[in-house]
Amino acid sequence: MDKQNPRVVIIGAGFGGLFVAKDLANKPVDILLIDRNNFHTFTPLVYQVATCGLDIDDVAYPVRKIFARNDNVNFLLGEVTDVIADRKAITVKTNGETRIVTYDYLVVAAGSETNYFGKDVIKQRSFGLKTAEDAIKIRRHLLTLFERAEWTKDPKELEALTTMVVVGGGATGIETAGALYELFYVALRHEYRHMRDNHIRVILVEMADSLLGPYPDRLRQSAKEQLEDIGVEVVLGAAVEGIENNVVYLSDGQEISTHTLIWATGVKGASLAEMVGVELARGARIPVEPTMQVKGLDTVYAVGDIAYLEGPDGKAYPQQIPVAQQQAKLLAKNLMRQLNGEKEESFQYFDKGMMATIGRQRAVAWVFNRYQVTGVIAWLAWLGLHLITLMGFRNRLSVFINWTWNYLMFDRVARIVLGRPEDTETEAAQQSKNTLSQAAGD
Amino acid sequence: MDKQNPRVVIIGAGFGGLFVAKDLANKPVDILLIDRNNFHTFTPLVYQVATCGLDIDDVAYPVRKIFARNDNVNFLLGEVTDVIADRKAITVKTNGETRIVTYDYLVVAAGSETNYFGKDVIKQRSFGLKTAEDAIKIRRHLLTLFERAEWTKDPKELEALTTMVVVGGGATGIETAGALYELFYVALRHEYRHMRDNHIRVILVEMADSLLGPYPDRLRQSAKEQLEDIGVEVVLGAAVEGIENNVVYLSDGQEISTHTLIWATGVKGASLAEMVGVELARGARIPVEPTMQVKGLDTVYAVGDIAYLEGPDGKAYPQQIPVAQQQAKLLAKNLMRQLNGEKEESFQYFDKGMMATIGRQRAVAWVFNRYQVTGVIAWLAWLGLHLITLMGFRNRLSVFINWTWNYLMFDRVARIVLGRPEDTETEAAQQSKNTLSQAAGD
Numbered sequence: 001m002d003k004q005n006p007r008v009v010i011i012g013a014g015f016g017g018l019f020v021a022k023d024l025a026n027k028p029v030d031i032l033l034i035d036r037n038n039f040h041t042f043t044p045l046v047y048q049v050a051t052c053g054l055d056i057d058d059v060a061y062p063v064r065k066i067f068a069r070n071d072n073v074n075f076l077l078g079e080v081t082d083v084i085a086d087r088k089a090i091t092v093k094t095n096g097e098t099r100i101v102t103y104d105y106l107v108v109a110a111g112s113e114t115n116y117f118g119k120d121v122i123k124q125r126s127f128g129l130k131t132a133e134d135a136i137k138i139r140r141h142l143l144t145l146f147e148r149a150e151w152t153k154d155p156k157e158l159e160a161l162t163t164m165v166v167v168g169g170g171a172t173g174i175e176t177a178g179a180l181y182e183l184f185y186v187a188l189r190h191e192y193r194h195m196r197d198n199h200i201r202v203i204l205v206e207m208a209d210s211l212l213g214p215y216p217d218r219l220r221q222s223a224k225e226q227l228e229d230i231g232v233e234v235v236l237g238a239a240v241e242g243i244e245n246n247v248v249y250l251s252d253g254q255e256i257s258t259h260t261l262i263w264a265t266g267v268k269g270a271s272l273a274e275m276v277g278v279e280l281a282r283g284a285r286i287p288v289e290p291t292m293q294v295k296g297l298d299t300v301y302a303v304g305d306i307a308y309l310e311g312p313d314g315k316a317y318p319q320q321i322p323v324a325q326q327q328a329k330l331l332a333k334n335l336m337r338q339l340n341g342e343k344e345e346s347f348q349y350f351d352k353g354m355m356a357t358i359g360r361q362r363a364v365a366w367v368f369n370r371y372q373v374t375g376v377i378a379w380l381a382w383l384g385l386h387l388i389t390l391m392g393f394r395n396r397l398s399v400f401i402n403w404t405w406n407y408l409m410f411d412r413v414a415r416i417v418l419g420r421p422e423d424t425e426t427e428a429a430q431q432s433k434n435t436l437s438q439a440a441g442d
Numbered sequence: 443m444d445k446q447n448p449r450v451v452i453i454g455a456g457f458g459g460l461f462v463a464k465d466l467a468n469k470p471v472d473i474l475l476i477d478r479n480n481f482h483t484f485t486p487l488v489y490q491v492a493t494c495g496l497d498i499d500d501v502a503y504p505v506r507k508i509f510a511r512n513d514n515v516n517f518l519l520g521e522v523t524d525v526i527a528d529r530k531a532i533t534v535k536t537n538g539e540t541r542i543v544t545y546d547y548l549v550v551a552a553g554s555e556t557n558y559f560g561k562d563v564i565k566q567r568s569f570g571l572k573t574a575e576d577a578i579k580i581r582r583h584l585l586t587l588f589e590r591a592e593w594t595k596d597p598k599e600l601e602a603l604t605t606m607v608v609v610g611g612g613a614t615g616i617e618t619a620g621a622l623y624e625l626f627y628v629a630l631r632h633e634y635r636h637m638r639d640n641h642i643r644v645i646l647v648e649m650a651d652s653l654l655g656p657y658p659d660r661l662r663q664s665a666k667e668q669l670e671d672i673g674v675e676v677v678l679g680a681a682v683e684g685i686e687n688n689v690v691y692l693s694d695g696q697e698i699s700t701h702t703l704i705w706a707t708g709v710k711g712a713s714l715a716e717m718v719g720v721e722l723a724r725g726a727r728i729p730v731e732p733t734m735q736v737k738g739l740d741t742v743y744a745v746g747d748i749a750y751l752e753g754p755d756g757k758a759y760p761q762q763i764p765v766a767q768q769q770a771k772l773l774a775k776n777l778m779r780q781l782n783g784e785k786e787e788s789f790q791y792f793d794k795g796m797m798a799t800i801g802r803q804r805a806v807a808w809v810f811n812r813y814q815v816t817g818v819i820a821w822l823a824w825l826g827l828h829l830i831t832l833m834g835f836r837n838r839l840s841v842f843i844n845w846t847w848n849y850l851m852f853d854r855v856a857r858i859v860l861g862r863p864e865d866t867e868t869e870a871a872q873q874s875k876n877t878l879s880q881a882a883g884d
Contacts, residue, residue: 038585039858055499062857064633071635077589095590133860143480147519148537191506193513394847394855401843405836413836415504416481418575 005030005072006339009090009103011080011272013040013063015321016304017109019328020335025070027336032101034076034092038062041132042390044321045399047172047264049135051142051179052187052412056132058399061391076101080110083275085297105299105335108276108286109328112305112319115266115283125243126261129172138262142183143417145259150192160246160257162200167240168265169206170213171356174223176264177204177232178359185231186360187412202232203256207239207265212356212364214318219364222374226362267319269306276300281308282316290346292331301335303327309347317349326350357382360407447472447514448781451532451545453522453714455482455505457763458746459551461770462777467512469778474543476518476534480504483574484832486763487841489614489706491577493584493621494629494854498574500841503833518543522552525717527739547741547777550718550728551770554747554761557708557725567685568703571614580704584625585859587701592634602688602699604642609682610707611648612655613798616665618706619646619674620801627673628802629854644674645698649681649707654798654806656760661806664816668804709761711748718742723750724758732788734773743777745769751789759791768792799824802849 005028010017013035021033039060048054067073078094089102114128127141128134149161166177181202189196204211204227210220211227211234224234238252240261248256269284278296281287285308287295292307294300304324310316317323327347334344355365355378363378365371373381383403390396402413447470452459455477463475481502490496509515520536531544556570569583570576591603608619623644631638646653646669652662653669653676666676680694682703690698711726720738723729727750729737734749736742746766752758759765769789776786797807797820805820807813815823825845832838844855 037859038589055497056860057497057856057858060858064630065853065857068633074635076593077586094593095586132858136860144519144537147480151518151536188506191510193516394853397843398840401839411507411836414499415507416499416502416574417479418498418578 006104007032007102008105008107008335009034009101010107010109011090012109012111012270012304012306013037013075014043014109014111014304014324016111016306016324016328017107018063018066019325020107020109020301020303020332021067021073023329023332024335025067025073027072027332029072029105029335029339031073032076032103033063033067033073034078034080034101035063036077036079037132038064038075038077039132040066040391042395043130044386045390046132046135047129047176047179049132049414050129050138050176051183052139052414053179053183053406054399054402055414056136058395058402059390060132061395066391080272080275083108083272083277083300085277085300088299103299105301105338107331107335108272108294108300108302108306109304109324110270110272110306112267113270114263115268116263117266119242121242121244122240122261122263126167126263129176129262129264130267139414140417141260142180143415146184146188146192146195149195149198151194156257158195158198160259162195162198163203163256163258164201164260164262165203165205165240165248165256165258166262166264167205168263169204169208169211169234169236170265171354173204173206173264174211174227174356174358176262177202178227178230178357178362180262181230181232182359183412186410187406203235204232205235205238205240205250207237209237211236215354215364215366216372219366219372219374223356223358223364226358226364226374230359230362267305269308273306276302283308283319285316291334291344292327292347293334293344301331303331311349317347320354322352323349355382355385448546449474449544450547450549450777451476451543452549452551453532454551454553454712454746454748455479455517456485456551456553456746456766458553458748458766458770459549460505460508461767462549462551462743462745462774463509463515465771465774466777467509467515469514469774471514471547471777471781473515474518474545475505475509475515476520476522476543477505478519478521479574480506480517480519481574482508482833484837485572486828487832488574488577489571489618489621491574491856492571492580492618493625494581494856495621495625495848496841496844497856498578500837500844501832502574503837508833522714522717525550525714525719525742527719527742530741545741547743547780549773549777550714550736550742550744550748551746551766552712552714552748554709555712556705557710558705559708561684563684563686564682564703564705568609568705571618571704571706572709581856582859583702584622585857588626588630588634588637591640592636598699600637600640602701604637604640605645605698605700606643606702606704607645607647607682607690607698607700608704608706609647610705611646611650611653611676611678612707613796615646615648615706616653616669616798616800618704619644620669620672620799620804622704623672623674624801625854628852629848645677646674647677647680647682647692649679651679653678657796657806657808658814661808661814661816665798665800665806668800668806668816672801672804709747711750715748718744725750725761727758733776733786734769734789735776735786743773745773753791759789762796764794765791797824797827 007030010033042059045059078092082091116123127138184200211223212220238250241249273286286302288307292301305319353367357363361376363382365373365378449472452475484501487501520534524533558565569580626642653665654662680692683691715728728744730749734743747761795809799805803818805824807815807820
């Protein structure tokens with residue numbers, strides 16, 4: 001490594017960290033990119049991995065491959081355990097030992113994690129849906145669940161096994177609920193002879209009075225109608241109060257017997273935020289200046305979900321990929337400006353709009369926050385945009401082929417479950433073993 | 443289920459069990475197919491999953507999908523724990539409980555497992571390479587290993603991390619050794635800036651005096667030459683005596699520092715064989731009549747790797763897929779003949795030959811045990827044959843695309859590692875942690 005170049009350490013290879021590294025890759029800096037995984041995850045499609053539509057390799061990309069031709073970008077597989085800003089150093093746990101890594105500039109891009117709002121019981125008994133690992137856990141759970149449902153003789157047990165609850169009326173919740181329903185009804189149903197005539201329930205629970213909070217009224221309504229049209233039950237104005245013995249309790253008094261609670265709501269800054277040593281803003285996020293510098297720390301920047309910055313309307317920028325990408329580009333530029341003694345620029349967000357898919361030929365899109373589109377057109381736009389923004393030609397090709405296959409063949413291509421059935425039970429399912437009886441034999 | 447049809451229970455959805463089920467799928471029998479996994483594995487390509495060339499979904503196929511249109515084939519995800527032949531019943535552990543399943547006819551097709559010949563230390567410290575799960579473990583180990591090697595400052599540690607030992611000079615051993623070498627030299631090397639100029643060693647160890655025992659001399663010699671040509675070191679006439687503190691001890695006195703010992707030699711009948719209640723033949727296999735009926739048990743058949751049957755030359759048929767497939771076809775036919783009171787036929791094996799690939803454009807093939815082919819032609823034949831015999835159009839398409847991509851781009855497509863680095867260490871690596879020092883910082 002060229003000792004004369006300043007050393008930039010980037011924590012996190014999500015959209016924020018990755019785009020900073022990309023934009024600095026040909027600049028006179030030495031970059032060390034650190035992540036707990038050897039890959040970057042295309043998070044908008046993680047729910048499709050969970051619901052057997054795509055494989056993990058389709059939505060993940062090896063970090064080393066991205067920077068194969070950039071000799072000034074090094075990668076370290078490990079977990080950052082502390083930030084010691086006054087010594088310009090961090091500690092990293094890697095290969096079972098802790099290393100000290102020093103920096104000239106630090107970029108904190110550790111993203112966000114699921115927020116259970118202090119409800120530990122929900123954290124333990126529900127499935128998160130943020131990471132590749134989450135997706136694999138859900139997939140394994142679902143396929144094992146169907147295998148159990150196929151052979152159970154107990155009607156109550158069958159009902160609980162075939163009822164799935166998704167919490168959160170944002171894009172992830174909507175997309176997951178739709179995909180869950182279609183997984184069974186479109187793809188798997190005919191393969192399960194004993195249970196194929198049973199009704200499967202997917203219940204989407206949202207605390208607010210409508211789905212898709214930030215969208216205009218018409219699209220919110222349309223999303224609900226499209227979901228109900230395929231068969232998903234939408235419960236609005238209700239929160240999950242608790243879960244016990246495979247029963248989910250809602251604040252409106254409903255009790256739902258289920259083995260599957262997917263928590264697709266609420267994010268907070270990754271726990272790394274607490275290590276930076278500044279007072280955190282709402283949602284456990286690191287407050288940054290409009291230049292993306294952490295408030296009070298000249299040589300530390302933060303970007304993306306973990307950074308807290310208010311827009312002109314006084315509201316914090318949302319924890320979304322386009323925000324992270326645009327902040328990352330500015331951050332890279334400002335870091336070089338700081339190096340060259342130039343004045344840094346302030347963040348300005350260009351909002352291209354938002355979209356969510358619901359199922360086959362169903363979606364909503366709010367293009368440039370101006371044009372409201374629903375149904376097939378929105379769905380095609382969603383597919384096209386996600387294909388374009390995927391990283392790497394091979395992943396695009398693979399996703400395109402898998403989508404086409406799934407659509408035409410009414411199939412789901414990714415249904416291989418590793419691990420014995422015994423390994424895959426949730427705590428809730430294990431707990432229920434004593435209370436629920438299943439007929440022996442078949 | 444139609445109660446008048448006799449009930450055939452098949453244990454195992456490998457090549458033996460699967461082909462029996464397929465051939466009985468349209469016959470007047472009720473079939474219950476039981477497997478520990480929800481998928482059938484195309485075992486000849488498992489080593490490519492281990493070495494990042496293919497993904498697990500490419501070489502595995504959901505059992506339920508295979509029989510989606512056969513209403514007389516049911517599937518149970520579970521592990522058979524006992525066979526009670528005199529009561530015509532088996533016990534199956536499924537979803538954490540044990541069920542009793544009765545049969546009219548039982549087909550034991552549980553395959554084989556790795557034979558460590560009683561050497562427990564090797565079992566604990568080495569990687570098997572028979573199942574999809576084995577492959578994922580090896581892949582995770584290799585990629586984590588390279589990450590460690592990239593950052594270590596200790597030359598001895600670096601040497602051990604970059605030395606890989608494969609035991610077994612059969613097709614699997616040869617193919618794995620070649621693929622391991624190419625994984626690093628062809629695909630990954632340029633991405634690891636610190637270690638790319640280091641020499642990586644892959645050592646193939648075979649106890650006999652030549653590789654590929656059953657092949658003719660010229661092909662055995664060619665396989666060795668082709669392996670050495672790409673860079674693999676071949677050690678003949680030596681066995682692994684033990685492994686301790688990351689050192690593999692060979693019977694010829696060699697001591698090899700390594701973190702990676704892949705055990706690609708020796709199979710024995712799956713442990714289920716012991717439950718059938720008959721005296722086992724050599725290799726813990728179940729002795730069968732030429733009709734594929736288990737000796738002494740009228741209503742129990744065995745097929746494939748777990749079955750022991752001698753050919754006209756007095757030698758047992760090898761534990762290979764074509765044998766299993768041909769036995770399965772005969773078994774299905776004989777089972778129907780027994781049902782109809784007809785005379786059963788005896789097994790006759792049609793040997794189409796054998797082949798093994800070594801690397802890019804390198805292979806050996808012994809077609810119909812008659813024509814000896816090496817190099818590019820053998821390699822193309824190998825690729826074509828494996829593509830054809832893969833199950834399902836989508837898997838063929840996906841493997842074809844991935845192979846083409848890997849070949850043209852000098853890449854390996856399947857490099858996503860799930861699980862934290864800490865989870866992935868072998869016992870050997872953990873044990874070494876105290877004795878091996880790594881420089882802090884980088």
